[in-house]
Amino acid sequence: MITASRVTKTYxxxxxxxxxxFDVRPxxxxxxxxxxxxxxxxxMRMVMGLDRPDSGVVTIDGRRFGDLxxxxxxxxxxxxxxxxxxxxxxxxxxxxMAQTNAVPKARVVEVLGLVGLESVARRRVGKYSLGMSQRLxxxxxxxxxxxxxxxxxxxxxxxxxxxxxxxxxxQGLAGEGRTVFVSSHLMSEMALTATDLVVIGRGRLIAxxxxxxxxxxxxxxxxLVRSPGAGELAVSLRAAGGGVVxxxxxxxLVTGLEVARVGDxxxxxxxxxxxxSPLQASLExxxxxxxxxxxxxxxxxxxxxxx
Amino acid sequence: MTTVSVPPVALPAFDRGRAxxxxxxxSEWTKLRSVRSTWISxxxxxxxxxxxxxxxxxxxxxxxxxxxxxxxxQFDPVRFSQTGEFLSQFxxxxxxxxxxxxxxxxxSIRTTLSTTSRRTTVLAAKLIVIGAVVFVVSEVxxxxxxxxxxxxxxxHGGRALPAGSTILDQIHSTSIPVVSITxxxxxxxxxxCGVYLLLLTLLACAIGFVLRHTAGAISAFVGILLVLxxxxxxxxxxxxxxxxxxxxxxxGLAMIVxxxxxxxxxxxxxxxxxxxxxxxxxxxxxIVLAAWLLVRRDA
Numbered sequence: 001m002i003t004a005s006r007v008t009k010t011y012x013x014x015x016x017x018x019x020x021x022f023d024v025r026p027x028x029x030x031x032x033x034x035x036x037x038x039x040x041x042x043x044m045r046m047v048m049g050l051d052r053p054d055s056g057v058v059t060i061d062g063r064r065f066g067d068l069x070x071x072x073x074x075x076x077x078x079x080x081x082x083x084x085x086x087x088x089x090x091x092x093x094x095x096x097m098a099q100t101n102a103v104p105k106a107r108v109v110e111v112l113g114l115v116g117l118e119s120v121a122r123r124r125v126g127k128y129s130l131g132m133s134q135r136l137x138x139x140x141x142x143x144x145x146x147x148x149x150x151x152x153x154x155x156x157x158x159x160x161x162x163x164x165x166x167x168x169x170x171q172g173l174a175g176e177g178r179t180v181f182v183s184s185h186l187m188s189e190m191a192l193t194a195t196d197l198v199v200i201g202r203g204r205l206i207a208x209x210x211x212x213x214x215x216x217x218x219x220x221x222x223x224l225v226r227s228p229g230a231g232e233l234a235v236s237l238r239a240a241g242g243g244v245v246x247x248x249x250x251x252x253l254v255t256g257l258e259v260a261r262v263g264d265x266x267x268x269x270x271x272x273x274x275x276x277s278p279l280q281a282s283l284e285x286x287x288x289x290x291x292x293x294x295x296x297x298x299x300x301x302x303x304x305x306x307x
Numbered sequence: 308m309t310t311v312s313v314p315p316v317a318l319p320a321f322d323r324g325r326a327x328x329x330x331x332x333x334s335e336w337t338k339l340r341s342v343r344s345t346w347i348s349x350x351x352x353x354x355x356x357x358x359x360x361x362x363x364x365x366x367x368x369x370x371x372x373x374x375x376x377x378x379x380x381q382f383d384p385v386r387f388s389q390t391g392e393f394l395s396q397f398x399x400x401x402x403x404x405x406x407x408x409x410x411x412x413x414x415s416i417r418t419t420l421s422t423t424s425r426r427t428t429v430l431a432a433k434l435i436v437i438g439a440v441v442f443v444v445s446e447v448x449x450x451x452x453x454x455x456x457x458x459x460x461x462x463h464g465g466r467a468l469p470a471g472s473t474i475l476d477q478i479h480s481t482s483i484p485v486v487s488i489t490x491x492x493x494x495x496x497x498x499x500c501g502v503y504l505l506l507l508t509l510l511a512c513a514i515g516f517v518l519r520h521t522a523g524a525i526s527a528f529v530g531i532l533l534v535l536x537x538x539x540x541x542x543x544x545x546x547x548x549x550x551x552x553x554x555x556x557x558x559g560l561a562m563i564v565x566x567x568x569x570x571x572x573x574x575x576x577x578x579x580x581x582x583x584x585x586x587x588x589x590x591x592x593x594i595v596l597a598a599w600l601l602v603r604r605d606a
Contacts, residue, residue, distance in 0.1 A: 045417070045605075045606075048417075048421045049420070049421065049424065050417050050420060050421060050605065050606040051605040051606070052605060065421075065424060066424045066425075067424065068424050069321070069324070069325035069326065069424070070321040070325060070326050071326065071421060071422055071423060071424050072326070072421075072422045073318065073321045077421060079417060079418075079421075080414050080417070082413075082414070083413055083414030083415045083417060083418060084413060084415055085338075085342060085409060085410070085413050085415055086413070087342045087343055087344070088338070088341045088342055089341065092337060092338075092341035093341075095337050096334045096335075096337040096338045096341070097334070097418065097422055099330055099333040099334040099337055100326055100330050100331055100333075100334040100419075100422040100423055101321070101326045101330060101422060102319060102321075102326070102330055103318060104316065104318070104319070106316045107316045107318060110316045140418065144318070145318050
């Protein structure tokens with residue numbers, strides 16, 4: 001169980017986390033979703049006692065990080081995969097971590113096997129690929145066999161096989177009754193991995209819900225219409241209460257009206273239709289829409305769906 | 308594909324005690340011994356120490372007959388055998404700083420700090436481990452350098468001056484003077500060489516925690532040893548005289564000068580043990596600052 005209660009953290013003039021509260025329950029994978037720069041890593045660092053909240057409290061099983069007596073045995077984290085001394089071997093890196101909490105050497109060997117790094121354990125980690133570093137980071141999180149686990153973007157740099165492996169691993173860990181909190185900026189990845197979601201944007205909570213509810217309540221059905229009389233049709237669709245966005249290619253994206261109603265309105269207006277198709281907004285689009293006003297750095301292609 | 312099962316390696320129960328200094332010291336030792344730069348630095352201390360001692364003793368021993376009165380008066384067989392210390396003080400500074408700043412540079416400090424809930428334990432463990440390693444190597448080097456230096460002087464016809472000899476006797480001696488470790492001040496001077504390097508290491512390590520950047524920490528350390536004396540030199544003479552004895556580099560000198568033979572240092576340097584005390588005080592002040600910042604700052 002991880003609990004954040006009204007947590008705020010400011011760096012200089014930037015409010016990274018703003019009055020954020022959420023619970024992460026044991027037994028399921030909880031996705032921590034937000035655009036880059038939305039405060040996910042800051043929140044995870046505060047869970048791990050690395051950054052101190054300006055106000056509010058973060059607890060692990062009811063206790064602050066500073067009150068844990070054997071931290072590695074109670075909470076494991078993969079925060080930055082590449083935060084390693086390049087000249088040290090994976091084995092020595094894990095051994096040094098293990099020794100801080102009296103974890104036996106045999107466990108070091110075991111977690112190396114668990115993540116598939118045993119054959120390169122004696123190699124300097126400076127030579128590791130990002131994917132190998134991610135695996136080492138996962139090994140270090142598992143080292144103390146903790147009941148609470150945090151993973152910050154664990155699938156970065158992994159190949160499809162590695163991504164599938166992480167997904168299975170995370171679900172397996174949750175299945176053992178552990179609290180598993182995984183951040184990602186990819187909604188689609190979380191839809192496959194997580195059961196619960198904590199969604200943030202600009203440091204604020206947008207939603208705490210299950211993945212299923214999140215999708216059901218946020219997916220807006222849209223109708224795509226192409227017509228030679230698009231301008232005329234748009235007027236009557238708007239008059240009927242629909243939202244209409246004209247795409248660059250002349251197509252109309254209609255929200256708030258059923259497909260059949262759009263067809264009827266076209267007929268009533270005497271406008272010919274070249275295309276009439278329902279669109280389901282993808283999860284990624286839902287997520288981007290929800291956080292669109294919360295992204296610090298926009299590209300120049302605004303998302304039109306659902307406007 | 309790997310599936311997770313109940314771990315076969317049983318971890319000991321952790322309901323008692325806490326992750327503390329003993330565990331952290333073990334971890335810091337693992338970290339220190341598992342990077343190449345540690346062994347290179349320590350090898351430099353030993354090789355530079357003993358090698359330079361042999362070299363300068365040989366050079367000086369070979370030209371004693373040609374030396375003028377002033378050079379003869381200043382000749383100190385103990386200090387000559389510790390010539391390598393000038394180099395080693397920078398090596399231990401880099402070593403002490405890197406133990407901390409390499410972790411900040413790579414970000415692995417966050418791994419270190421997330422395995423303990425008491426950050427001061429990390430500071431203490433780092434000081435203990437790097438301090439112990441540097442102290443042992445420095446003492447071995449200092450004594451080896453001393454004995455090698457005296458052996459080289461003996462090979463060049465060096466002879467011990469009779470007990471009670473003065474500086475005048477040294478100037479008029481036909482053979483280069485040699486000292487025994489049992490001579491007045493010699494044991495203390497050689498021993499304090501290692502102590503000086505130990506205190507500098509602790510100082511550098513604490514500076515590393517304060518500045519958190521390798522280049523910054525090493526620059527600050529070198530600045531204290533090399534630049535600070537230059538600044539003090541350009542002060543008005545009266546101020547220079549009041550301040551220079553408190554400079555860390557001059558405290559080091561005070562520790563290894565054999566006072567019974569002192570010539571040009573009379574009144575300029577503190578006594579050896581006062582120098583140890585003051586340099587320790589400097590180190591403690593920076594360590595306290597480091598601990599305060601470590602606990603307060605975000606990692």
